[in-house]
Amino acid sequence: MNKHDSRIPPARGKLGVLLPGMGAVTSTFIAGVELAKKGLGKPIGSLTQLQAIRLGKRYENRSPLIKDFVPLAGLDQLVFGGWDFYADDMFAAATKAGVLDAAQLAPVQKELSAIKPMPPVYDPAYIKNIRAVSPKKGKTKMDLAQQVMADIESFKKKNGCDRVIMLWCGSTEILPERTAVHEDLEAFEKGLRDNAPEIPPSMIYAYAALKMGLAYGNGAPNLSADVPALVELAEQTGSPICGKDFKTGQTLMKTTLAPMFKARMLALTGWYSTNILGNRDGEVLDDPGSFKTKEKSKMSVLDTILEPELYPDLYGKYHHKVRIDYYPPRGDAKEGWDNIDIRGWLDMPMQIKVNFLCRDSILAAPICLDLVLFLDLAKRAGLKGIQEWLSFYFKSPQCREDLKPEHDIFIQHLKLKNTLRILMGEEVLDHSGLDYYDPAKGAASPAAAPKPAAKKKTLAKTGR
């Protein structure tokens, strides 16, 4: 993709946001949007709401906000719905999750109470530590998919939505055995009709969304739409997809620090990461099957960033360990510790300790907002299939099976912004800046030379 037709249709009408899984992340996301709509909360952490994007050369001083540069839906256009194991409305769910306190939730109680989950697709083989109260019933998995499609259709009609997107914010499922059922669409649809055990609920939701041409994002490490059969369906129906597993606390740190070690050619001996968390997500992850799914997602990042095959001396033999312990007193206020053993000049050992007292859902909520708005943009822009430019938001970015995912947060960020530039017919930025050294070009020409006031611009105002 080099240049895209920048005549992307505007974001007219209402955008339905359907979320399978309406627990801590979802309720914090929706509460935050409703508070922001009333001017009672700031959408901190959201690129679509706060970040600027530099266009052209530095001396051009063009740095609009992303939301003024690309045609995104506004917060007022969003309408929320979804499915959950529990019948709690979003006010009850947010209260139970305990991420935001009663005083913060009070001004949006009415809006949150009006959002009630629809009956979920449930399969006890895939989630062990929690149970659905009154799940959908169907003879086959195809029946269940059709019920989800009917839910989408009636939500769209009832709320007068112009477009709908789906974002999985449900619990982490146990990974299914990967079989021929996942390899192509025909086999997958047969599997749905035959109740193939390798098709978990998250794939049924993804199938329903993609069959209807909806964009689909996946915030958990579940495979969900990350199998060839569903990529094929996404291509066929013109649906953008992205996943997996929101990049929030520890992995955000890891994918920020590791590129620095590689950039400076510092060696890694070991990285020990441990977490305690006490929310429902922690309870689900306390089951070894669900933990294994999460562990796989968290472990994958270092090798692709450090490239031990290129630098065997520096990164060929490091020890990497990830632990998550369910510790109820902490609720959503997760604490992560990282002990990083590195080596420098003459193999001398050094250590770095990171102690991140984060709030899981507070870090995940802005990611949900950005993904909803960017996926909707992608759909209107005619992009389909895997959206690698949204890797920035994920621990295990979905990409073509023959490629390695990109984990380096700085490359991911550049890729995201360059994709926006391309979509709008602007030049991509490579930051080489060689033309600034050429007196015949750019800043050296009197017409283009920066004006004195522009020199005072702060880093934030340059919007790179």
Ligand SMILES: NC(=O)c1ccc[n+]([C@@H]2O[C@H](COP(=O)([O-])OP(=O)(O)OC[C@H]3O[C@@H](n4cnc5c(N)ncnc54)[C@H](O)[C@@H]3O)[C@@H](O)[C@H]2O)c1
């Ligand atoms: N920072 C973060 O919070 C973070 C980061 C990365 C990934 N995630 C992932 O996001 C997901 C949501 O996290 P959370 O903290 O909100 O968890 P949560 O337990 O509070 O909410 C998840 C909800 O999903 C529901 N659910 C599970 N399976 C379902 C199904 N088949 N259909 C409908 N609903 C279903 C559960 O009933 C539960 O209420 C988890 O998979 C988590 O691992 C969260």
